[in-house]
Amino acid sequence: xTEPLHTAQLAVTMTAVSNTRxxxxxxxxxxxxxxxxxxxxxxxxxxxxAAQELAENLVKxxxxxxxxxxxxxxxxxxxxxxxxRATNRSTRAQLDQVERCLAALIKAQDPEAHxxxxxxxxxxxxxxxxxxxxxxxxxxxxxxxxxxxxxxxTISVHAxxxxxxxxxxxxx
Amino acid sequence: MLTVENVTLDSFGIEASELxxxxxxxxxxxxDMAAHDVLRACLASARxxxxxxxxxxxxxxxRALYLLxxxxxxxxLRLVYVAQTEHPSxxxxxxxxxxxxxxARALAPLKRLAPELVRVT
Numbered sequence: 407x408t409e410p411l412h413t414a415q416l417a418v419t420m421t422a423v424s425n426t427r428x429x430x431x432x433x434x435x436x437x438x439x440x441x442x443x444x445x446x447x448x449x450x451x452x453x454x455x456a457a458q459e460l461a462e463n464l465v466k467x468x469x470x471x472x473x474x475x476x477x478x479x480x481x482x483x484x485x486x487x488x489x490x491r492a493t494n495r496s497t498r499a500q501l502d503q504v505e506r507c508l509a510a511l512i513k514a515q516d517p518e519a520h521x522x523x524x525x526x527x528x529x530x531x532x533x534x535x536x537x538x539x540x541x542x543x544x545x546x547x548x549x550x551x552x553x554x555x556x557x558x559x560t561i562s563v564h565a566x567x568x569x570x571x572x573x574x575x576x577x578x
Numbered sequence: 579m580l581t582v583e584n585v586t587l588d589s590f591g592i593e594a595s596e597l598x599x600x601x602x603x604x605x606x607x608x609x610d611m612a613a614h615d616v617l618r619a620c621l622a623s624a625r626x627x628x629x630x631x632x633x634x635x636x637x638x639x640x641r642a643l644y645l646l647x648x649x650x651x652x653x654x655l656r657l658v659y660v661a662q663t664e665h666p667s668x669x670x671x672x673x674x675x676x677x678x679x680x681x682a683r684a685l686a687p688l689k690r691l692a693p694e695l696v697r698v699t
Contacts, residue, residue, distance in 0.1 A: 426612040430589065433645070451680040458647055462611055525687045528652055529659035538648035545683050 411486055411569060414443055417476035420464075429465055433458040436477050440488060443479050445570045452546040453477070453490060456563045459538040460492035463561070467504070470495030470557075479569065489564035495557045504559065507539055508552045517543040580631075582623040585616045592620050600635040600671075601628055606642040609650040617650055621657050628668050636661075639673040646684050658688050661695050671697045 416439040418432060437454035444450055457475065464473040474493040481487045496504070514520035521537070521544035528536055539561075542548050548563040580601070582594040590613035591606040601624055609617060624636060636657070640646065661668050672688075674681035682698055689696045 426610065427589075430608055430610050430612070430645075448679050451678070454645065455680060455684075458610060458645055462647060462649075465611075522687055522690055525655060525691055529655050529691065530663075532656070535648045535652035537652060541648050541651075545686075 411479065411481055411483055414439075414479040415476060416478075417474065419472055419474045421471050426465075429458070429461045432461045432475060436461075436475065436490065439477050443570055444488065444567045446568065449488075449565070449567055452548060452565070453488060453563075456490055456542050456546050456548055459542060460490060460561060460563070463538060464492055464494050467496050467500050468494040469497055469500075479567070483569055486567050486569045487564055488567045489562055491560060491562045493558060493560045496559050498557070501554055501557065501559055504539075505552070505554060507536070508550065508561070511540055511543055512550055512552075514543075517547075520544065580623075580627050582620055582627055585620060587612065587616065589613070590616070592616070594620070594624070596627075596631070596633070599633050600637050601631075601633050602637045602639065604639040604642070608644050609640075609646045611647065611649065614647075614649050614653070618653050621653055625657065625660055629666065632666075633668060634666075635669045635671060637671045637673065640681055640685075641673055641675040641678075643681065646681070651684060651688075654685070655688055655691070658692050658696055662692050667695070669695050669697070671699060674698055 416436065433454060436457035437450060440453045441450045461475055464475065476491050478489050479486060511520065521540045524537055524540050542563050543550050548565050551562040553560045580594055580596055584594060585592040589608045593604040595602045603620065603624060627633065628636060658670060661670055672685050674685065685698050689698050
């Protein structure tokens with residue numbers, strides 16, 4: 407028998423933010439939100455890593471003023487899903503570049519092999535990483551989706567999770 | 579004498595020392611965008627010290643690290659690449675907290691890249 411979950415959501419919109427302190431504060435906030443919903447520390451750390459990478463991308467690559475990051479838990483107790491979603495506006499050149507990265511990432515049948523290939527390619531380079539998105543899938547073991555509408559990019563990562571016992575009374 | 583300098587930021591720190599032919603770097607706090615430039619400078623100095631002092635190992639202790647972003651992973655990757663391709667070579671040992679599973683997970687690709695030079699313990 408499936409027990410429907412109360413949907414839990416944290417949504418943050420920031421305007422004209424390019425402050426590294428706020429990026430860390432945002433990823434920590436998302437991480438603590440996840441910790442309130444999921445007791446497995448490994449799952450929480452995977453989503454913390456994802457929140458950090460997504461929040462940094464929001465700051466690095468946004469051209470618009472508003473950026474959004476939200477975390478949502480949905481589903482039933484037996485089939486719950488935790489999802490992070492980052493939304494920003496970007497230039498056509500940046501959108502084309504990130505779309506190529508994301509399409510290759512999603513198409514890769516072996517995320518770890520894909521990440522290892524990017525690692526080998528990045529190693530000789532003095533600057534730039536290009537590892538953040540691939541890391542979400544390989545290291546974070548998260549599913550990755552994206553959409554582009556006009557100049558707006560949304561990147562989602564999600565995974566099945568086991569909600570904390572007592573949820574939604576997470577303060578127990 | 580080491581040229582690597584200790585670093586103390588609000589959210590990130592590095593302590594450097596040398597012990598029995600090993601250059602030891604202890605990272606603490608959050609290795610994120612704010613830490614990137616100082617970590618890059620630290621690792622560049624570490625590379626110079628290894629060569630100048632004839633050290634054969636760099637030990638990087640991340641047990642007290644709360645987060646490691648992809649840009650900082652790239653800096654560690656660059657150090658592994660230097661150890662692989664330049665002479666004299668040196669080995670790199672990462673110390674991780676077994677209770678923080680993300681630490682070993684984050685460094686696993688570096689070990690896969692250079693299993694003969696990189697240890698994660």
